[in-house]
Amino acid sequence: xxxxxxxxxxxxxxxxxxSGAVDLSALKARAEASQKQxxxxxxxxxxxxATAGDAVIEVTEATFQxxxxxxxxxxxxxxxxxxxxxxxxxxxxxxxxxxxxESGGAWVLAKVDVDANPRxxxxxxxxxxxxxxxxxxxxxxxxxxxxxxxxxxxxWLGSLLDALRDKLPGIAAAEQNGGGVEQPExxxxxxxxxxxxxxxxxxxxxxxxRILDVEPANEEAKTALAQVKFTARAEAAGPDAIAKAxxxxxxxxxxxxxxxxxxxxxxxxxxxxxLIAAVRRTAGDDRNKVREHLxxxxxxxxxxxxxxxKARRDLASALx
Numbered sequence: 271x272x273x274x275x276x277x278x279x280x281x282x283x284x285x286x287x288x289s290g291a292v293d294l295s296a297l298k299a300r301a302e303a304s305q306k307q308x309x310x311x312x313x314x315x316x317x318x319x320a321t322a323g324d325a326v327i328e329v330t331e332a333t334f335q336x337x338x339x340x341x342x343x344x345x346x347x348x349x350x351x352x353x354x355x356x357x358x359x360x361x362x363x364x365x366x367x368x369x370x371x372e373s374g375g376a377w378v379l380a381k382v383d384v385d386a387n388p389r390x391x392x393x394x395x396x397x398x399x400x401x402x403x404x405x406x407x408x409x410x411x412x413x414x415x416x417x418x419x420x421x422x423x424x425x426w427l428g429s430l431l432d433a434l435r436d437k438l439p440g441i442a443a444a445e446q447n448g449g450g451v452e453q454p455e456x457x458x459x460x461x462x463x464x465x466x467x468x469x470x471x472x473x474x475x476x477x478x479x480r481i482l483d484v485e486p487a488n489e490e491a492k493t494a495l496a497q498v499k500f501t502a503r504a505e506a507a508g509p510d511a512i513a514k515a516x517x518x519x520x521x522x523x524x525x526x527x528x529x530x531x532x533x534x535x536x537x538x539x540x541x542x543x544x545l546i547a548a549v550r551r552t553a554g555d556d557r558n559k560v561r562e563h564l565x566x567x568x569x570x571x572x573x574x575x576x577x578x579x580k581a582r583r584d585l586a587s588a589l590x
Contacts (some may be wrong), residue, residue: 325370329380331387338380342405345440346377346430351394351401353385358417358572359400361489365420366402369427376431376444398575406434416572419490421459462494471502500570503527504534515544522548522556526563533567541567542581549588561585 329337329349338347350366352359363381370379384391384399394403394410403413412430435441462477478495481488507527515521515528525548532541545564549557564585571578 324375324378325373326367326379326381329382329387329390331389334387334390334393338405339408341378341380342408343438345375345438345444346434347380347405348377348427349380349382349390349394349403349405351382351384351391351396351399351403353383353399355385356399356572356574362400362402362417365423369420369423373427374444376441377427397577398572400572404430406430407437417493419459419494421456421463421490422494425463459490459494462498466498466501471498471505474498475502496566496569500530500567501534504530507531519548519551522552522560525560529563529567533570538567538571538577539581542577542584546581546584546588549585557589561589 327337338349341347348366348370350359350363352363366379370377382390384396391399391401394401394413396415398415400417401413401415404411411434412426414426418426431441458477458481462474462481465471465473465477475495475498478491478498481491482495485491507530509531511524511527511531515524518524525544529541529544532538532544542564545560545567548560549564552560564581568578568582
């Protein structure tokens with residue numbers, strides 16, 4: 271599930287991405303105690319930036335400690351959990367690879383094929399892919415799930431580099447050599463993101479809709495718009511939305527609000543089950559209203575997410 275950066279929902283998504291994660295402190299301690307020197311930052315190319323080969327590394331279970339934990343003592347390591355069958359991964363990975371090459375060694379992208387290296391995915395407790403985890407100083411420092419728009423990823427990386435600059439010498443060294451993360455260049459997305467971050471969901475929605483009026487096929491704007499609408503609904507639901515829905519199962523609006531709150535609270539199975547039960551109880555326009563709301567919630571997640579796949583099967587059973 272993806273969320274615009276800066277929101278409470280995004281923080282919840284990060285927690286979900288790392289839920290059940292194994293603490294890397296033991297690996298970090300072994301790395302610090304070893305006699306090995308941390309890897310040097312990527313070598314600059316003739317053009318002054320890092321080459322793609324330096325900036326992007328393939329990581330396996332056997333190389334994880336050296337390439338991720340030990341390397342993260344010097345520079346930021348961004349771990350990309352992906353798989354060949356994952357459609358959103360194919361959208362996200364090229365963006366990450368290009369940004370890593372642009373960074374001039376401020377950070378390195380560590381790509382992990384979860385099918386070939388399942389224990390690494392288990393280490394982070396990843397519930398869906400793509401999942402991206404930032405590692406600094408031997409510890410996870412932030413994460414997100416899903417294929418975020420490039421402007422959101424740039425801002426995410428910029429915030430991480432700012433926060434870790436004094437802790438990881440490779441960041442400052444790369445910036446002195448002209449590396450770093452460029453800021454988003456599209457002012458339309460910047461306007462929308464800033465509106466979202468200050469809690470003005472109506473302005474953010476309007477900004478994304480203006481982009482789509484001009485570029486109806488802009489997938490980044492479509493995804494962000496869906497996320498903004500969802501976050502606005504979830505925050506408007508109120509803390510007692512679930513209790514109200516449980517008290518009156520016939521109140522469809524209460525059921526929809528409660529499902530939004532459950533999904534925002536990282537309980538998607540509960541939200542999906544609630545709406546599937548409502549589908550079973552209703553007919554006609556009411557049933558269609560619930561079904562459309564549920565399908566919109568599915569679209570916030572990776573289509574390969576097992577929870578979504580199960581809920582889709584349950585929905586089909588409820589409808590037919």
